[in-house]
Structures are given as structure tokens and as C-alpha cells.
Amino acid sequence: MSAIILFTAVSIAQLMLAAAMAIASVRMFRGPRAQDRIIGLDTLYINAMLLLVTFGIGTGQVIYFESALVIGMLGFVATVALAKFLMRGEVIE
């Protein structure tokens, strides 16, 4: 019983998160200006991180958590560097 509930919930959550990633990448490719593309990238990696944690729940393995943590940290650094580039024209002054 609980396996069926878990399997259904994990499948629906994976579908929703994949749809969210697809929508974010649509905005990333179509976005009228650079800042829209950067926020699309930000939303894309946040949803990819959630999808990895959901994979971890589905398979019962802890290793997905570590990859999600790495994605979160690297994504933050990347987005801050891109925002700095938009603001000043260079990343390291």
C-alpha cells in the first residue's frame, strides 16, 4: 500500500518538476533580455535540484542528496557572477 502511494506521488512530482524545467528553459531560450535568461537558468537549476532529491526519495539512496547540494552551491555562484557581469560589464574587477 505505502509503496503504491510513494510510487504514484514520486511519479507525479517528477512529471511536475520536469514540466517546470521545460517551462524555465522555454523562458531561457525565448526571454527578451539577458536578465530573463539568467532567471530562467536559476529556475532551471533549482528545479533540477528538486528533481534530484525526488529521485533520491524514489530510489531510497542518499547519494542524490550530495549531488543536489553541489548543484545548489554552484548554481548560486554562477547566477551571482552573471548578475555581476550584467551590472558592471566584468566579473572580477
Next chain:
Amino acid sequence: MIQPAADIPVWAAIAVAFFLLVGSGLALIGAIGFLRLPTFYERIHAPTLGTSWGIGGVMLASMIFFTVSSGRLVFHEILIGIFVTVTTPITFMLLARAALHRDRAEGNGNVPDKQNKSQVATDVLVGSGSRDV
């Protein structure tokens, strides 16, 4: 087919499913709003739905699942939650300021002008309406 590693009781499975669906549903709603809202300054609000309770719901589900299935307290997912909660406002504030800077530099008419600090102080002292620029 995905096989859950351990057989957990039904109440825990229902709680995990609930938080998982709430989190991923909020992430999806945030992404849809991000696609549909018209201007950038409105659009920047939508993904925070996914980074506040989207993250919170999925991390709560993961914490409940691993705590129940392994029989000990597992809460290292809260690291991701705290990290994303702290870093998302920094990221979006930097991006909004960069976008405002770009709009002002290009002369798009629909953003507020840069306010001079001494001018604002004078306005507060003298009273509003005395600015003649």
C-alpha cells in the same frame, strides 16, 4: 519501475506524498507564473514560490522518508533548505538591481529615476512638492 528501498508505514507514506506533491506543485506554479507574467519586474517574483515552499516541501518529504525508513533522525536535507533560503534573495536582488541599471542606462521610460539622496533629504525637510526638476 522505481522501488522504494524500505517498506515504510502508510501514515509516513501519506505524509511524504503530501509534502512532495505540495513542493513540486508550487515549483510548477512558480515556473508557469514566470512564463506568463508580462514584465521583468513582475516576472522576478514568480520563481520564489519554488525556492521557498517548493524547496521546503520536497526537503520535508525527503527528511520524513529517510528518517522513517532508516530508523534514525536524518535531517541533513535542511542544509539545502537553509542555503537556498539564504541565497535566493541575494541573487534576485542583484539581478533586479542589474536590470534597473540596464533600463536606466538605455533610457527605457517605465522605470523610476535615480533619487539623489541630498535632494530627498531636502524634500523631507521642506515638504513635498518643492522639487523643480
